[in-house]
Amino acid sequence: MEYRVRIDEQVYPLVATSMDDKGRCTMGPAGEPEPVVIKVVSSNHVRLEIQGRARSIFAARSDDGTWIWCDGRARVVKDADLEERRKSRAPGATAREITPPTPASVVRILVETGDRVAKGQGIVTVSAMKMEMTLTAPYSGTVTAINTSIGAQVSPGEILAEIAPDDEGDGNE
Amino acid sequence: MFSKILVANRGEIAVRIMRTAREMGIATVAVYSDVDADSPHVIASDEAVFLGEADPSACYLNVEKIVAAAKHTGAEAIHPGYGFLAENPVFAKAVSDEGLVFIGPPAEVMEDLGNKTVARRIMAEGKVPIIPGMISCEADVDRLCSAADEIGYPVVVKAAAGGGGKGMRIVEARKDMAEAVELARSEALTAFGDPTIYLEKCLDRPRHVEFQILADTRGNVIHVFERECSIQRRHQKIIEETPSPALDEDLRERMGAAAVAAARAAGYVNAGTVEFLLDGSGKFYFLEVNTRLQVEHPITEMITGLDLVRSQIEIAAGQPLRFSRQDLTRRGHAIECRIYAEDPEADFMPSPGKILFMRSPEGPGVRFDHGIQTGYHVPVNYDPILGKLVVWAEDRPAAIERMIRSLRECVILGVKTPIEFLIEVLSSEEFKSGNTHTCFIRDNCAAWKPDRGEDALAAMGFVAHEMAAPSFGTSTDESSTKSGPSSPWQTLGAWDLAR
Missing domain, CATH: 2.40.50.100 (RNA polymerase II/Efflux pump adaptor protein, barrel-sandwich hybrid domain)
Known part of the structure; x- marks a missing residue:
C-alpha cells in the first residue's frame, strides 16, 4: 500500500506491505522501507517496533483527521489522498x-x-x-x-x- | 465530625475533595450545571443536585441555589474547592447564617485578605514586608499614571479582589495605562464581580514562593513548608515544585516565620497560602494570602504525607491540629504540572472540545488528579483545567525525569494541551539548573513551536493504526457515536466511553 500522510504543512509519502499473522511487515519512505512489527493493543493503541525499538502509539479518529500520540507529542494526521478527494472548497481568507x-x-x-x-x-x-x-x-x-x-x-x-x-x-x- | 458535605465546585478539585470525604466516611453531594450533567465529579458523588444553566452565575457562582442544595440534601458543611465562590466572604457568611459550616476561613478574614489593599495594610502593620506600591484603590487613569511615575515603571495593575492571575496587567509605559486599566477592570468585574484596581511595582524576574499555612480554631498556626510556583504563563502557574531550589534552611525559616506572622496578623483559621515574591538578592515581599485550598496543594501532600483536605475538614469541625510544626518532616521532591485544554502554540489560547481518548499515567510516585474521561466535552464556560499531574521522587533530578516520563504517558487526544511544551521546559538546562523565575516562559519559550523531528514517526504510527484498525470491524471509529454493525463490545465501549 502507498500512503501520503499529511501533518500540518508536511506530506510524508510512505509505503507499507501487509502484515503477516505476527504483525510483521515493512514500512517507511518509498525506496527505503524498514522491517517493523505492529502489535494491536486496543482500538486506540498500537505498539510499533522499528529495528528493535518499540514505541507506543495512541490514535483517535475525528472528522478532521486522526489524533496520534507518541511520547507526549500529539499530532493531527491526515490521509492526503483522501483529503484531496474530499476537497470541496479553497481555503478561505x-x-x-x-x-x-x-x-x-x-x-x-x-x-x-x-x-x-x-x-x-x-x-x-x-x-x-x-x-x-x-x-x-x-x-x-x-x-x-x-x-x-x-x-x-x-x-x-x-x-x-x-x-x-x-x-x-x-x-x- | 460531619456525616455529609456538599462540594460547591466541579472538575478535578471536586473529585479530589470527594475522595478524602469518602476516606473519612463522609457522604458527598455534588452540584452541577446542564453542561456538567455527566461530568466525573457528578459520577463520583453520592448524590448530585442540578443547579441550572451553564453560565457560572446560574450555577457554581449562585450562592442561593448552592445553600438551598445543602439544606435540601441535609449536608452539614460546604467545601468550596478553589475558584468560583471559594474566596467569596458573602458566600461564607450565607453558609454560616443558614447554620451550616463553611470549610475555610471565617468570612471576615476572607473579606480582609480578599481585598489586596486591605491585606497589604494588615501585613505592613504586622511587620511583614510588602511590595512597593499603593495601599488604596484608584479608578482614575491620570491619578494612576501619577502614582506609577512615583513607583517607577514597569508597574502591575492588579484587581483588589484578584487572584489566580485574573484582572492583572503589566504596564511598561504611561501610554499603555488606559488600555491595561480597562482590560483589568473588565476582567476583574467578570471574574470577581468587583472592578477596583491598584498599582504595585513590577519586580524584575522574581521567584514566586508560597507557604502553606494550617491554623485551627484553638490558635495553633503552623506552616507546612514552601512551594515554588515561578513557572507561569499569563500570570498563571503551570509548573510548581517543592522544595524551592532557591531556599536554604535559613531563608526557609525566615519566610516560614513571616508566613505564620501573616496568618496570625489576619486572624487566620483553616488552610491557606501566604504568597511571596523573592528577588535575586534573597529579599522577599508579601504578595497575597490565598484563603483557600490551592490548585498546587498536592505537592505539599507528596513531601509531607499529609492530606490537606482532611486537615481542612477536621479544622472546620472544630478539632485541633493533630500535629505540631516539629512533627512534620519533608522528604524528597515533588513537582506538579497543570494540564489545561489550551494551545501552547497560540499563546495558550483555550482549546475546548471533546476528549476523543485519554489514558492516565501510572507507576511509582505518580498522582494524576483530573476531572475528564474519554468522550468528555470540555465546556467553554469554565476554567480550562483538565487535571494536575503530580510526581514525587527522592530528589529534584529524579522528580524531573519522573515527570517527563509521566507526561509522555499522559495521553489526551481531541483537545490541545501543553504536555509537549511542558516536557520541553522540564528537559531544558535552564529548568534543570533550578534557575526559575516568573518571566521564565517569556524569556525562554517565546513563540514556541513544536519539534517536528518525530513527525515522520507519527506518520508511521498513523499508517500502523490504519492497517491495524480493520481488525476491529467496519465500525472503526470507536470514538464517535456513528453506529456500525453492533457487537456487545462496541455497545459496551460506547456506554463506557461516551457517557
Missing part, C-alpha cells in the same frame, strides 16, 4: 475576517455600523474560559455590519462584524 479563534462569548462591541476603522483597531472583545481577547480590524475600512450582540455565544468561522476595505489596491490580498 480567514485572517481577513472578524471571527473568534475559539468558542467564546461577546463581552463588548467597540464599534458601530458606519464607523471608520483603522487596521489593528479593536472591533469586538470576546471572552473564552474567563480570558478576554479583542478581535481587531485586519485592514482599514468602514464597518458595514455588526452581526452579534453582547452576551452572544459565538464560534470560529462566525463573522461577528463586516468591514468594507478602504481601497481595493492596498495590497493585502
Whole structure:
C-alpha cells in the first residue's frame, strides 16, 4: 500500500506491505522501507517496533483527521489522498475576517455600523474560559455590519462584524 | 465530625475533595450545571443536585441555589474547592447564617485578605514586608499614571479582589495605562464581580514562593513548608515544585516565620497560602494570602504525607491540629504540572472540545488528579483545567525525569494541551539548573513551536493504526457515536466511553 500522510504543512509519502499473522511487515519512505512489527493493543493503541525499538502509539479518529500520540507529542494526521478527494472548497481568507479563534462569548462591541476603522483597531472583545481577547480590524475600512450582540455565544468561522476595505489596491490580498 | 458535605465546585478539585470525604466516611453531594450533567465529579458523588444553566452565575457562582442544595440534601458543611465562590466572604457568611459550616476561613478574614489593599495594610502593620506600591484603590487613569511615575515603571495593575492571575496587567509605559486599566477592570468585574484596581511595582524576574499555612480554631498556626510556583504563563502557574531550589534552611525559616506572622496578623483559621515574591538578592515581599485550598496543594501532600483536605475538614469541625510544626518532616521532591485544554502554540489560547481518548499515567510516585474521561466535552464556560499531574521522587533530578516520563504517558487526544511544551521546559538546562523565575516562559519559550523531528514517526504510527484498525470491524471509529454493525463490545465501549 502507498500512503501520503499529511501533518500540518508536511506530506510524508510512505509505503507499507501487509502484515503477516505476527504483525510483521515493512514500512517507511518509498525506496527505503524498514522491517517493523505492529502489535494491536486496543482500538486506540498500537505498539510499533522499528529495528528493535518499540514505541507506543495512541490514535483517535475525528472528522478532521486522526489524533496520534507518541511520547507526549500529539499530532493531527491526515490521509492526503483522501483529503484531496474530499476537497470541496479553497481555503478561505480567514485572517481577513472578524471571527473568534475559539468558542467564546461577546463581552463588548467597540464599534458601530458606519464607523471608520483603522487596521489593528479593536472591533469586538470576546471572552473564552474567563480570558478576554479583542478581535481587531485586519485592514482599514468602514464597518458595514455588526452581526452579534453582547452576551452572544459565538464560534470560529462566525463573522461577528463586516468591514468594507478602504481601497481595493492596498495590497493585502 | 460531619456525616455529609456538599462540594460547591466541579472538575478535578471536586473529585479530589470527594475522595478524602469518602476516606473519612463522609457522604458527598455534588452540584452541577446542564453542561456538567455527566461530568466525573457528578459520577463520583453520592448524590448530585442540578443547579441550572451553564453560565457560572446560574450555577457554581449562585450562592442561593448552592445553600438551598445543602439544606435540601441535609449536608452539614460546604467545601468550596478553589475558584468560583471559594474566596467569596458573602458566600461564607450565607453558609454560616443558614447554620451550616463553611470549610475555610471565617468570612471576615476572607473579606480582609480578599481585598489586596486591605491585606497589604494588615501585613505592613504586622511587620511583614510588602511590595512597593499603593495601599488604596484608584479608578482614575491620570491619578494612576501619577502614582506609577512615583513607583517607577514597569508597574502591575492588579484587581483588589484578584487572584489566580485574573484582572492583572503589566504596564511598561504611561501610554499603555488606559488600555491595561480597562482590560483589568473588565476582567476583574467578570471574574470577581468587583472592578477596583491598584498599582504595585513590577519586580524584575522574581521567584514566586508560597507557604502553606494550617491554623485551627484553638490558635495553633503552623506552616507546612514552601512551594515554588515561578513557572507561569499569563500570570498563571503551570509548573510548581517543592522544595524551592532557591531556599536554604535559613531563608526557609525566615519566610516560614513571616508566613505564620501573616496568618496570625489576619486572624487566620483553616488552610491557606501566604504568597511571596523573592528577588535575586534573597529579599522577599508579601504578595497575597490565598484563603483557600490551592490548585498546587498536592505537592505539599507528596513531601509531607499529609492530606490537606482532611486537615481542612477536621479544622472546620472544630478539632485541633493533630500535629505540631516539629512533627512534620519533608522528604524528597515533588513537582506538579497543570494540564489545561489550551494551545501552547497560540499563546495558550483555550482549546475546548471533546476528549476523543485519554489514558492516565501510572507507576511509582505518580498522582494524576483530573476531572475528564474519554468522550468528555470540555465546556467553554469554565476554567480550562483538565487535571494536575503530580510526581514525587527522592530528589529534584529524579522528580524531573519522573515527570517527563509521566507526561509522555499522559495521553489526551481531541483537545490541545501543553504536555509537549511542558516536557520541553522540564528537559531544558535552564529548568534543570533550578534557575526559575516568573518571566521564565517569556524569556525562554517565546513563540514556541513544536519539534517536528518525530513527525515522520507519527506518520508511521498513523499508517500502523490504519492497517491495524480493520481488525476491529467496519465500525472503526470507536470514538464517535456513528453506529456500525453492533457487537456487545462496541455497545459496551460506547456506554463506557461516551457517557
